[in-house]
Amino acid sequence: MAKKLSPVAQQARDFYLQQAQAKSTAENGFLKQVRENAQAKFAAEAFPTAKDEDWKYTKLTGFIQHHFTTVGTSEAVADKIQGYMPGFPVIKLVFVDGWFSESLSDDLSELPKGISLESFSDTLSMNSELDQLFADEERILSEPFGCMNSMLMSDGFSLQLAANTTLELPLFILHLQTKAEHLSAVRNRIDVGQNAEVTLVERYVSLHSEGAGCNNIVTEINVAKHARVKQVILQQQNGESYYFNNQFITQAQESHFNTFFASSGCVVTRHQNHLYMDGERIENSQNSACIASGKQTVDSRTYTEHNQEWGFSRQLHKYVLDDDAIGVFDGMIRVDQQAQKTDGQMDNKNLLLSDKAKMDAKPKLEIYADDVQCSHGSATGQIDKNQIFYLQARGIDKANAMRMITKAFLLEPAEEIADQQIRHWVMSELETALEKTHLA
Amino acid sequence: MLLKVENLQAEIEEKQILKGLNLEVKPGEVHAIMGPNGAGKSTLASVLAGREDYEVTGGEVEFNGEDLLDLDPEERARKGLFLAFQYPVEIPGVSNKLFMQTAVNAMREERGLAPLDMFDFDEYAKEKIELLDMRADLLERSVNVGFSGGEKKRNDIFQMALLEPKLCIMDETDSGLDIDALRQVANGVNALRSDERSFIVVTHYQRLLDYIKPDHVHVLYDGRIIKSGGFELALELEENGYDEIVQQYKNA
Numbered sequence: 026m027a028k029k030l031s032p033v034a035q036q037a038r039d040f041y042l043q044q045a046q047a048k049s050t051a052e053n054g055f056l057k058q059v060r061e062n063a064q065a066k067f068a069a070e071a072f073p074t075a076k077d078e079d080w081k082y083t084k085l086t087g088f089i090q091h092h093f094t095t096v097g098t099s100e101a102v103a104d105k106i107q108g109y110m111p112g113f114p115v116i117k118l119v120f121v122d123g124w125f126s127e128s129l130s131d132d133l134s135e136l137p138k139g140i141s142l143e144s145f146s147d148t149l150s151m152n153s154e155l156d157q158l159f160a161d162e163e164r165i166l167s168e169p170f171g172c173m174n175s176m177l178m179s180d181g182f183s184l185q186l187a188a189n190t191t192l193e194l195p196l197f198i199l200h201l202q203t204k205a206e207h208l209s210a211v212r213n214r215i216d217v218g219q220n221a222e223v224t225l226v227e228r229y230v231s232l233h234s235e236g237a238g239c240n241n242i243v244t245e246i247n248v249a250k251h252a253r254v255k256q257v258i259l260q261q262q263n264g265e266s267y268y269f270n271n272q273f274i275t276q277a278q279e280s281h282f283n284t285f286f287a288s289s290g291c292v293v294t295r296h297q298n299h300l301y302m303d304g305e306r307i308e309n310s311q312n313s314a315c316i317a318s319g320k321q322t323v324d325s326r327t328y329t330e331h332n333q334e335w336g337f338s339r340q341l342h343k344y345v346l347d348d349d350a351i352g353v354f355d356g357m358i359r360v361d362q363q364a365q366k367t368d369g370q371m372d373n374k375n376l377l378l379s380d381k382a383k384m385d386a387k388p389k390l391e392i393y394a395d396d397v398q399c400s401h402g403s404a405t406g407q408i409d410k411n412q413i414f415y416l417q418a419r420g421i422d423k424a425n426a427m428r429m430i431t432k433a434f435l436l437e438p439a440e441e442i443a444d445q446q447i448r449h450w451v452m453s454e455l456e457t458a459l460e461k462t463h464l465a
Numbered sequence: 466m467l468l469k470v471e472n473l474q475a476e477i478e479e480k481q482i483l484k485g486l487n488l489e490v491k492p493g494e495v496h497a498i499m500g501p502n503g504a505g506k507s508t509l510a511s512v513l514a515g516r517e518d519y520e521v522t523g524g525e526v527e528f529n530g531e532d533l534l535d536l537d538p539e540e541r542a543r544k545g546l547f548l549a550f551q552y553p554v555e556i557p558g559v560s561n562k563l564f565m566q567t568a569v570n571a572m573r574e575e576r577g578l579a580p581l582d583m584f585d586f587d588e589y590a591k592e593k594i595e596l597l598d599m600r601a602d603l604l605e606r607s608v609n610v611g612f613s614g615g616e617k618k619r620n621d622i623f624q625m626a627l628l629e630p631k632l633c634i635m636d637e638t639d640s641g642l643d644i645d646a647l648r649q650v651a652n653g654v655n656a657l658r659s660d661e662r663s664f665i666v667v668t669h670y671q672r673l674l675d676y677i678k679p680d681h682v683h684v685l686y687d688g689r690i691i692k693s694g695g696f697e698l699a700l701e702l703e704e705n706g707y708d709e710i711v712q713q714y715k716n717a
Contacts, residue, residue, distance in 0.1 A: 410517070415554035415608075416564070418514055419624060420542035420571035429567070433558025433607075 028070065037089040038071045044095055045176035055155040059162060063175035066166050073169050080169075082353045082385040083295055083324040088267055093208030093239045095177050098122040102201055102232060103129060109230055113446040115197035118142075122202060123209025123240070124180045139187030142196075145212050148183040158214065161273065164299065165243055170269035174243040177210035181242075184214070186221035188249070195224040195447065202229075202262060205236025213244040220251040226447060227256070231263035237292070239267040246272065248280040250304065256284040257447055259454060260294055264319060268294045278304025278333070285442055286313040287451055288323050289458035295324040302329070302336045302364075310339040312438035316458045317350035317382075324353035327371070331364040331397075340371040341438045345431055346382035347462040354386045358401065362393040373403040376434050378462060432459060467492050467529060467632055467663050468513075474523035474688075475512045482508040484688030485524065490632065493660040497674055497699060498667045500685035501707045506667045507551060509685070510636035513665075514548035515541050529631065542568075543575035545631030547624075549638050553617040555609040561620070562604040565590065565627050572628055593626040597653045615646030622653035633657075634665045639673040651676030671703040686711055 030038065042064060049060035072089055073080040098121050106119060106129060116136075119129035125144035133142050152158055165171040186192065202209065217223055229240050240262065248254050260268050268291045276282055288294050298311050309329075317323040323346075329338050344352040358369045375384040388401035408430050416426035435455055442448035468490040475483040482505045490496055500506050512519050513526065515538035526533040533541060556564070569589070570580040581589060590604055599619060609617050618638055625633055635654070639647055654664065654677050666677055674682075674696070682698040683690045684707070691714040692698065702710070 409554075411554045412556050414516055414538060415550065415556065416568075417538040418542055418548050418550075419564070419568035419628065420539050420575070421564075421567050422539045422571070423537070425567070426539075429559055429563070430556060433556065437558050 030072070034072050034089045037092060038068070040092045041071070041173060041177065042068055048177065055159070056149060059155075059159050060176050062162070063166060063172050067172050067176055071169060071173070079355070082351060083293060083322055085293070087292060091206060091237055091239070093206055093237075095123070095179055095208050095210055097204075097207065098124045099203040102203060105201065105232055106199070109199055109201075109228060111197065111226065111447070111450045113450065115195045115226065116192070118182060118196065118198045120180065120198070120200045120209070120211070122204070122207050123200070123211050125182065137190060137192070139190040140192055141183075141185045143183050145181035145183055145214065146179065148214065161245065164273060165271065168271050168297065170241055170295070171243055171271045174210050174212060174241050174271070177208070177241070178212035178243070179210050181211040181213040184223070185216045186218050186223055186252075188218040189220045190218065191222040192224070195226050195444070198225065198227045200227070200229045200240060202231045202238035202240070202266065203233065205233055205238055208239040208241060211240060211242040213242070215244065215246045215254075217246070217248050217252040217254050219249045221249070222253045224255040224444065224447070225257070227258045228261065229259065229268060230261050231266055231290075234263055235265065237265040237267060238262060240269070242270040244270070244272045246274045246282070248274065248276045248282050250277045251279050252277070253281040254283070255443065256282075257442060257451060258284070258286045258296070259451065260286070260288040260291060260296070261454070261458070262290045264290055264292060264321065266291050268296070270296045272298050274298065274300045276300070276302050276304065276307045276309065279306045280304070282309040283441065283443070284311050285439060285451070286315075286325060287439070287455055288313070288315040288317075288325070289455070289461070291321065291323070293322050293324075296326070298327045298329075300327065300329045302331050302333065302338070305333045306335045307333070308337045310441055312340065312441050313342045314435050314438045314455055315342075315344045315352060316435065316455070316462065317344070317352060318347035318462050320349050322351040322353065324355075326353070326355035327357070329356075329358045329369065331358065331360045331367040331369060333364055335366045336364055336369070338369045341441070342373045343435055343438050344375040344384060345378065345435050345459070345462065346375065346384060347378040349379075349381045351382070352384040354384075354388070354403065356387070356401065357389045357391065358399060360390075360392040360394050360397055360399060365394050365396045367394060367397040367399065369397070369399040371401040374434070375403075375405040376431060377405065377407050378431070428459070432456060435459065466490070466527070469527040470524070471526070472524040473509075473512065473521070473526060475508060475519050475521045477508065477519050481522070482519075482688055483512065486685070486689055488683065488690065490663050490665065492631070492663055494681065495658070495664040495666065495677065495679045497679035497682045498665060498685050499669070499671070499682060499699065499702060501711070502669065504685045505688045506669070506685055507636055510548060510634050510665075510667050513634055514538060514546065539571070542628070543572055547628060547630035547633045549618070549621040549625060549633065549635040551637040551640060553609050553621050555607075557607050557610050559608050560604065561606055561608055562586075562590070564608050565604075565624060568624070569627055590627065593623060596656055597623055597626060598649075599623055614641045615643070615649065618642060618646070618650050619653060622650060622657075626653070626657055631661065632663045632665070634667065636667050637669065638666070639668055639670060647673060648676060671699045674699045684710055686714060
């Protein structure tokens, strides 16, 4: 039965259903089925409201006033790319309004043996085993924006690394939004074989300085035994836009996964990791650094399942909130009764630069094993007056003192980024974003 | 006259702490301010350095001919006033190097000198590290994070050496230090003594003064200086405690 919705929400829901139906009627076979499943669920459950516990602080009242279309793209952006490239060698994948641009991306035919990389739209049209590709739809559909992604997904990338292969250069995935009122429904699938290794750097930017755009992303990552995946994501869309990302990561034994999320811009940002540790001696880290100002909301959440013995997980999430901004952190570490010797730590620290900024933090532990070491913590406050005075007493002016302290606070989670070039680049991007707060 | 304090009155949270304090310090002099707990010693140090929590309700302070009370804390520092903290503050994520390079360049700007770049600063800092016998990795570490009490105080002395102030106010620098740390801190201070540089050493005990010999000793009680003298006054206090002097003052 459909939810009782406001007229505005109803119109938005019907709009996206129409968009989805336009896609599914042109399709057939398994994909059509996937789309229709998602549509049925979306019709019944969209949109969550403040009454839903998981959406209490992250309001969609602004989002439903838009009707973001998934149709259309722009190609006249070639001269803009250079300004968004990091200053180190990468393999470049460029997406314009959610669509893979072959002409703007690096040549993918030259990849080392055993590594295949293609656009997700190619995967959808050419893959004969879609039932395997969509084996885990259930958990994607359980997220409202995951469900929306399943019925609207257009493009993205599929990356497969065979056992023992390494992609030496980081894969740099640049998403450009070129126009307002457009939604990019991005689906990525990454399978990293045994003992294989890859580094992913994703960047989301708006080329239009005004007007709202939307990225709705779902990424599935399978990390096989002994494989190593490092990931950095920069959310830098304009201040009116929306960003929803659901990542589903499954790790096999003794694999490593490190992810870092940096967020600035967007009126609503919601970044979610769903991480399943399905083998022994798995290690991972999930860090984030979020900046919000004006009336922005930034929501970063993690769900981490320790399912086998000797798992090691680390998390540090830091927020700097200015003006009327709202920060939301929700983290759950669930330790299965099988997962003895689990070592899990989750920390959240927040700095409020104004009296009106607000932080809602919910770190949670659910432990069913008896021999584990787990901790979680959250602290929110303003810059310590004593720290400011200490710097002033050495001749550093107050504004500069506050900048130094805030910067150091925000950059700490980025210290986990192992690659020095990537780390420095991310830190300088975060510094630039800080300059836009009233600290500057 | 480097520092001239006249009838200084100050309060915190509407409680009057300094009740008309007078003090004059000439270039190169070392003054000790001694007194029992609650006399206002740390308040004096904080008010001179410009800590916001304190409100000056009366009196005047002239520093090098300028009205000190009119200046922000950072301006006081740039004009050559240095406070060594009773509790040096930890600043996670800010390296000593960034901290001190920023501070040194703020001083240099004030003095009309070009800023030191990374390499020049490293060289300059290395000299001071050697002079004070500090650990070599000091610059790379976050400010005071993970430092022992003694290391924190010595880090303040190191900062003093880098910033080359005219007046150093040491706020109970000896508190919480064992005898070895105390000696190291005192050696640092003595290495920085000169004809132009003055010190105000605020302390409860005489033991620091065995190492840093003051020219003048003042007894602070109830927000005023009630007795002044030479080093022999410190010895007298060590011998007889504060009671006798306080009693004389109350009777007078």
